[in-house]
Amino acid sequence: MDRTExxxxxxxxxxxxxxxxxxxxxxxxxxxxATLKRDLQYLRDRLNAPIVYDAFDNGYRFDTTAAARGERHELPGMWFSENEIHALLTMHQLLAGLDDDGVLSRHLQPMLERLQGMLGADAAESRELMRRIKVIGTARRRVPSRWFELLGSALVQRRRIxxxxFKRSDRRExxxxxxxxxxxxxxxxxxLDAWCHASDGLRRFALDAVREAKLLEAKAKNVPVRELEAALDAGYGIYGGxxxxxxxxxxxxxxxxAQWVASEEWHPQQKARHLADGRYELQVPYADATELTMDILRHGDSVTVAGDKALAAxxxxxxxxxLSRYA
Known part of the structure; x- marks a missing residue:
């Protein structure tokens, strides 16, 4: 029987x-x-259980005066094992690496404190664990928290925005x-993947390019997930199709x-194989070559494009x- 039970x-x-x-x-x-004493102490101190020792009956009971004052004690409806708590704390730290302006942390902090409290004597250990999880991000484009929260709220409420x-391609708003x-x-x-009512189609918007946003009363148009994936996830990278x-x-x-690329996923539907001479052949779908070109250039003279004359050119x-810039 574990501690929760x-x-x-x-x-x-x-x-x-x-x-x-x-x-x-x-x-x-x-x-x-010793274990029973720790359990009783934990229930009193951490979970505010009104357990008292009755010397007359030589036993433990709930304090009747608390009930008389209208104070009702209930154990939480959801419990986690210590391994599950450690996993959740690790997940929290990973999310923190994606968290601009503390948007997520503000809402998750109460849960984080509760999870640490549930660990009892191991709270210091959990904090040490979190310090040993680090997410390194490069070239991050930060998103103002007000837009992230507003758009996230609209997504949940199914309302229009x-x-x-600002569109970077033509530098116009x-x-x-x-x-x-x-x-x-x-x-x-x-x-943000959204149905644009101006262009009457699905579009992808970078949140850092949002200059202003307002929540509208109108109900959002719902697009099935499969249709969303087919339209925006079919191609390569953020230029989905x-x-x-x-x-x-x-x-x-x-x-x-090949030693490195063979372990990478460039696209969920990619096709790949090792060739007899040690080379690695990778096939990926793309609709717009912009991002694919950048990733190919990243590998310099280690890669060549086969068959696709336009992409190779x-x-x-x-x-x-x-090269002309370094002549």
Whole structure:
């Protein structure tokens, strides 16, 4: 029987029998005297259980004066084992690495304190664990917390949003009404996938490019998840597809690069195989070559594009342009 089960057992025994001796509790729980003492102390100090020792009846019971004052004690409806608590604290620390301006922490902090309290004497250990989890992010584009919270609230409430949005491709601002569908975290920043009522289609908006946002009363248009994934996740990276036809790129990595790339997922639907000469062939779908080009260039002379003449030409042009700057 773990500690959580013991707490509920103690609660049940005291409620059903009224007053229970130390020896009876120990026999029912099959624990040592020291363990039972710690459990009783924990219930009193951490969970505010009004357990008192009755010298006359030589046993433990709930304080009747607390009930008379209208104070009702209930154990929490959900419990976690110590391993589960440690896992949740670790998850909290991982989320903190994605948390701009403490948006998530403000809402999760009460739960965090409760989880640490449930660990009792191991709270210091949990804090030490959290200090040993580190998330390193590079080139992060921070999102103002007011937009993240407003858009997240609209997503949950299924309401429309008015946006004033800066589009980097033409360096212009536009106003539009959108129905939020999901929030996406990708490569250090947040995006909103939404149905744009101005263009009458699904669009992806970078939250750091939102200049102004307002919650509207109108109900959001709902787009099925499968339709959302088909439209925005089919292509490569953040340029998922939209109205553009998806093509496939074939990349050939040399044997040295293959040791690393073979362990990477460039796209959920990628196709890959090791070649007899040690090279690694990777095929990925793409609709817009912008991000794929950047990732190919990242591998320099370790990779070549096979078959796709347009993509290969674009890579060659970028390399020539870069080389000219260092001539």
């Amino acid at each position: 013991r707490f509920y057992k103690i609660e049940l025994l005291l409620r059903s029998r009224g007053c229970v001796s130390f020896a009876a509790l120990r026999d029912e729980l099959a624990v040592s005297p 008015w946006l004033r949005y 536009s106003e539009r009404e959108v129905s939020p569908q999901r929030l996406v975290h990708y490569r250090g920043t947040w995006y 939209g109205d553009t036809k998806v093509k496939w790129a074939t990349l050939l990595f040399n044997a040295d690069a 674009a890579i060659a042009l970028r390399l020539k342009s870069a």
